[in-house]
Amino acid sequence: MAERAHRITPGVGAARPLRRALGAWQAAVVRLDGVDPITTELVRLRCARYHDCHT
Amino acid sequence: MSFDRATDEVLDEVLVDHPDVRAHLAEAWDAAWTSVDPVLLDLCRLRVAMLLGCSNERATRTPAAVAAGLDEAAVDELADWHRSGRFGAVERTALAFTEQWVIDVAGMDDATVFALREQLGEQGLADFTSALLVVEQRQRLRQTWRALFGGGDG
Numbered sequence: 001m002a003e004r005a006h007r008i009t010p011g012v013g014a015a016r017p018l019r020r021a022l023g024a025w026q027a028a029v030v031r032l033d034g035v036d037p038i039t040t041e042l043v044r045l046r047c048a049r050y051h052d053c054h055t
Numbered sequence: 056m057s058f059d060r061a062t063d064e065v066l067d068e069v070l071v072d073h074p075d076v077r078a079h080l081a082e083a084w085d086a087a088w089t090s091v092d093p094v095l096l097d098l099c100r101l102r103v104a105m106l107l108g109c110s111n112e113r114a115t116r117t118p119a120a121v122a123a124g125l126d127e128a129a130v131d132e133l134a135d136w137h138r139s140g141r142f143g144a145v146e147r148t149a150l151a152f153t154e155q156w157v158i159d160v161a162g163m164d165d166a167t168v169f170a171l172r173e174q175l176g177e178q179g180l181a182d183f184t185s186a187l188l189v190v191e192q193r194q195r196l197r198q199t200w201r202a203l204f205g206g207g208d209g
Binding site: 005007008009012013014015017018019020021022024025027028029031032050051052 | 085089181
């Protein structure tokens with residue numbers, strides 16, 4: 001995949017209250033255990049690829 | 056389960072057994088409205104609702120946006136914002152960004168992103184993107200649950 005130029009300078013992120021709340025929300029979702037770990041990971045990887053998220 | 060009610064009520068019921076998820080989503084929602092111009096964000100929230108067919112969200116106005124002067128005449132022309140003269144450069148670039156986000160986020164091109172960055176600055180773009188994520192995810196959750204659990208027109 002071709003390297004793309006940064007659209008936002010590394011280190012710039014959402015305002016702290018919003019970033020912190022989003023992080024807490026996503027962490028709480030990941031802690032849910034209603035779906036088995038393999039399916040959860042497959043979905044997470046599929047989402048990461050679709051969103052071009054390399055982290 | 057009825058979906059003829061506010062999104063917050065739907066979230067409260069579906070997530071009743073997951074209070075931490077519900078609480079953190081509420082925190083993110085509250086933070087979104089204090090991190091971004093609430094009028095701009097509500098216009099984009101309404102455009103998301105139009106694209107996702109979420110009639111309850113379309114009928115709702117966020118109090119912070121109303122307090123900040125949300126223009127109902129602009130809301131009336133939102134579906135046709137490309138041709139309307141009621142939207143300035145910031146609104147137009149944000150709405151274009153929002154539409155691409157909802158329809159195909161992976162297809163978001165540099166021009167659409169840089170146009171909004173030019174209007175909002177880097178920090179503003181980061182804030183707007185995160186706030187839009189919260190706005191969109193709430194509606195997608197609502198629509199997905201409606202499809203799964205039935206009831207109401209969304």
